[in-house]
């Protein structure tokens with residue numbers, strides 16, 4: 532998962548270290564040249580002067596200067612790296628920007644990340660207390676967290692504290708894994724001790740009823756549907772009534788995989804919003820759609836405000852651009868990642884865990 536993005540970030544760390552090392556090596560050559568010059572001068576003085584050097588106050592001062600310079604370098608080595616200066620960042624940041632854009636990170640988000648990294652690193656240049664690798668890692672982590680944590684809230688706690696039935700409606704275009712995601716969430720909630728009802732508000736597509744019914748049967752969950760061509764709002768309304776009358780905790784409502792450009796279908800969403808007044812409207816798209824998913828999230832949010840996003844097929848996405856960009860662009864959090872085709876292949880989107888996966892070489896990254 533997100534291997535390309537991980538490689539991009541690894542390369543950035545290497546680039547900065549390389550830059551810093553080459554500049555440092557130049558500085559060292561200069562320092563060595565100065566040392567040699569210093570020694571030569573001292574030797575010349577030694578040749579001329581009698582053996583009791585410490586009688587010369589001037590030579591003692593020179594010795595102290597040389598040892599202070601060495602001490603600084605020794606400290607840099609002891610901390611495991613070299614000191615990063617702002618000019619070490621220019622080229623690596625340019626390369627990073629290009630790589631982020633190639634990984635389908637939205638442009639504004641890429642810029643935000645670069646600004647964050649520069650600010651974080653320039654702050655730590657003054658501190659000069661950590662190894663280069665640690666400095667880079669924490670600067671990258673902070674910059675990434677800033678963009679991907681937008682809008683995050685404790686989903687499980689929210690569900691626990693909400694009045695029941697809690698009504699969740701799922702929107703998004705066709706074929707991205709919406710129906711499968713609803714089934715996965717039914718399993719997720721069931722594991723937490725909640726009961727659920729699945730409602731098929733996709734009354735447009737032939738076969739949609741059967742598709743969701745199959746999942747409901749497999750999960751042994753109540754299923755509510757109307758005839759194809761019926762009113763989606765009526766289906767969801769019935770499901771809410773059923774849940775209320777039967778003490779069911781959560782209503783999971785599918786909707787037609789509408790095109791965000793279809794006014795008619797968008798009007799249906801608005802009607803659902805008005806009549807059923809769902810507690811949560813979640814936008815589902817596939818991580819592999821990259822910038823398209825980011826764009827759609829934004830358009831769906833404009834049409835019928837979403838409360839969060841779910842990205843499916845993250846297991847098949849080497850780029851990670853949508854996962855990095857959607858929250859920042861919409862201001863709404865990513866709540867779950869789909870990571871496979873099985874009912875248990877869904878995980879909470881945990882920004883800390885995601886950034887650790889992206890940055891730590893020894894963490895399992897699948």
Ligand SMILES: Nc1nc2c(ncn2[C@@H]2O[C@H](COP(=O)(O)OP(=O)(O)OP(=O)(O)O)[C@@H](O)[C@H]2O)c(=O)[nH]1
Pocket residue numbers: 704705706707708709710711712736739787788843844845846847868869870871872876
């Ligand atoms: N690898 C992988 N495949 C997934 C994931 N989620 C869904 N799929 C697969 O994607 C395909 C489409 O999923 P559906 O749930 O049928 O898609 P949909 O969005 O409901 O389609 P519509 O009902 O037409 O809107 C199926 O083959 C799913 O198994 C995921 O997280 N990872």
